[in-house]
Amino acid sequence: MKKNRIILALFGSLLLLTGCSKWIDRGESITAVGSSALQPLVETVAEDYQAKNPGRFVNVQGGGSGTGLSQVQSGAVEIGNSDLFAEEKSGIDAEKLVDHKVAVVGIAPIVNKNIGLKDISLTDLRKVFLGEITNWKELGGADQTIVILNRAAGSGTRSTFEKWVLDGETAIKSQEQDSSGMVRQIVADTPGAISYTAFSYITDDVATLTVDGVAPTDENVTTNAWTIWAYEHMYTNGEATDLTKEFLDYILSDEIQEQIVGELGYIPVSKMAIERDWQGEIIEK
Structure with missing residues (x-):
């Protein structure tokens, strides 16, 4: 009798496992x-x-x-x-x-909050990333060395930024990051830092720059008044x-x-x- 119960239990377990297997297969x-x-x-x-x-x-x-x-x-x-x-x-x-x-997605230049600048011309933004302007005081900001942070090669955000801001040129060699979230964090923590990120990653930890007086907003993207998108x-x-x-x-x-x-x-x-x-x-x- 005991042997029969064991056989029945094993048979029941087999049916249960088979049923589970079929359920998993449906995933x-x-x-x-x-x-x-x-x-x-x-x-x-x-x-x-x-x-x-x-x-x-x-x-x-x-x-x-x-x-x-x-x-x-x-x-x-x-x-x-x-x-x-x-x-x-x-x-x-x-x-x-x-x-x-x-x-x-709109892409905006983000900066450390203490650089002392709110607006930048497209020409000067290009010069910053090409290494032609190296201190924020040259643009009327704080006396701080500009620290450039780039997205890694292969990043679509970087390619978009270089296409519309640098006119297809490559930014100067600098620290690179794969993650947009990490870019934002480093800019927030580093005096004089500047980078760029999608609107969706911008938080109060960093400041954004207007470009030639145009703000990085959804509305300005929809009309192409803000071209970095x-x-x-x-x-x-x-x-x-x-x-x-x-x-x-x-x-x-x-x-x-x-x-x-x-x-x-x-x-x-x-x-x-x-x-x-x-x-x-x-x-x-």
């Missing part, structure tokens, strides 16, 4: 990698999506736009997040990738299918665009008064 997951400027939005939407769709997972990682584009092109991930058009990145075959523009792209290798398509449809839904996108410091694409192609040419809507 689906995709991975989105790339732009740290876009990362907070994708992470937040992924959490919301997963809460409404148990068993479906969206893994979100940073690493920069270059990483996102190369990883999705190679097939290593389902989605490559990027601040850049694929056409702007060497080594990427843009024709094989499908672009999903999910938001717009980029589309936030989520690229797929070919047309999106299955869970990937479902998640992209979700992030582009009116509900998410109207609620979460704006709340996190991004601008819904629908609010842009103009369009810009990958070469920077303006297309009137």
Whole structure:
């Protein structure tokens, strides 16, 4: 009798494990990698999506736009997040990738609060990052050495900043950081420091500079009065299918665009008064 009970118990356990296995098999997951400027939005939407769709997972990682584009092109991930058009990145075959523009992000120069300056001309901002101006007193600010902090090579934020501020030139060699959050923290803690980051990462720990009297605001981005901005792209290798398509449809839904996108410091694409192609040419809507 005891032997029979043991056999029945083992048989029941086997059925339970088989049932669990089938439940686990029903789970689906995709991975989105790339732009740290876009990362907070994708992470937040992924959490919301997963809460409404148990068993479906969206893994979100940073690493920069270059990483996102190369990883999705190679097939290593389902989605490559990027601040850049694929056409702007060497080594990427843009024709094989499908672009999903999910938001717009403004990028602003951020500075340590004690530099004593609120506005800077675009010409002088360029000179700062090219190393031609080295002390804030040259611009009417405090007598402090300018400490430049750059995003790492491959960063879409850096490429956007260099394209629209440095006219395509490369900033002088300086400390580099992969993380937008770390950039903000170092600027906040370092006397004389300056860098740049997406609007969504700006906090009261740092100050922003207006450029030629124009403030870095969403409204100014939508009209292109503030020119330092980029589309936030989520690229797929070919047309999106299955869970990937479902998640992209979700992030582009009116509900998410109207609620979460704006709340996190991004601008819904629908609010842009103009369009810009990958070469920077303006297309009137």
